[in-house]
Amino acid sequence: MAGRVRQAVADATIALIEADGALASSVIDSDVAIDLLRVKIEEDSFQMMALQSPVATDLRMLVAGLRMVSDLERMGDLAVHVAKIVQLRLPQSAAPQQVLPIISRMGSLAEVMVGRVEHIIAANDLDAARALDEVDEEMDRLRRESFTALLSAEWSHGVEPAVDTALLGRYYERIADHAVSVANRVIYLVTGEMPNADGQVS
């Protein structure tokens, strides 16, 4: 599921940068598969809870898994939001030239973060999980930078691209927040210690 979300985030960003309507559509269409994976994982988890009455660590792992799939599904939805903004502005690019480098860097960073999440879940890699916070700070820095650009006197693209840029930045920032949230759940499962990052985490 994390792999599919990573692909969706990567494709949405390419669609954005290249104003590629077909790729944007494919991001939107393939979100169904992510949603179905969530349903499947939930059903399996509930069945295990019902049939095997797991306790302690096993139960905690199942509950954490349910919440991770919520995060992952939501990240997929946010990739769809990016793709929908792409479609709205075709044949133009939704990311005006002036902020294209920032937006494109946010997109790559989001993809990297989801890729790390994929690895963190598979390998219980605590060092990678703890390091994700720093990557998230870079995302926050880029978002502030995008605001500085679109609110500056040099902004020449008008209202609509400014609004698009603000919303795109918000979507990427939220993808990053959910990635940190998944990483923190893994840390909690393995160590019992809950990182306290921005109230994003349970």
Added chain:
Amino acid sequence: MAGRVRQAVADATIALIEADGALASSVIDSDVAIDLLRVKIEEDSFQMMALQSPVATDLRMLVAGLRMVSDLERMGDLAVHVAKIVQLRLPQSAAPQQVLPIISRMGSLAEVMVGRVEHIIAANDLDAARALDEVDEEMDRLRRESFTALLSAEWSHGVEPAVDTALLGRYYERIADHAVSVANRVIYLVTGEMPNADGQVS
């Protein structure tokens, strides 16, 4: 917890409309209490799971409860986001005159929805839970209306208030989505049937 979130949403909206910095600060400060309630409910739930090994309906209810508190905490965070935009623009109002009626209606609607959620959780009221979808459609309609206003040729407030309006609209829309999500979880717990609204719901 739902009652506190309702208060936060209500206060954030008043702070926005009246450009009231003190009220905005109090929304931000009181979010700590909402976060602590979440932690408390989670700890109690995990303790019940560990000590009483609940099965079937009881376990399902505890798991649903964990996800409802995630939704509620997130709604509180979104009220904080509104309050922070208020603070950024003081002594001005962050909602320009031209969209104040729409934003103010979105704020009331969000408050009404959280109030309904409070009642739906307390009373397992399925009719109220099912009716929440319609209120959410009104929220979506208002959001579209705000975009029409800020992207029209008559928009005279420039880029910054347009970006604020777009983000405020996004925050209220997400509060409404989370309210529908909680209502759908109650429907699922009571009936076993999962409403399929916009992929917001598990």
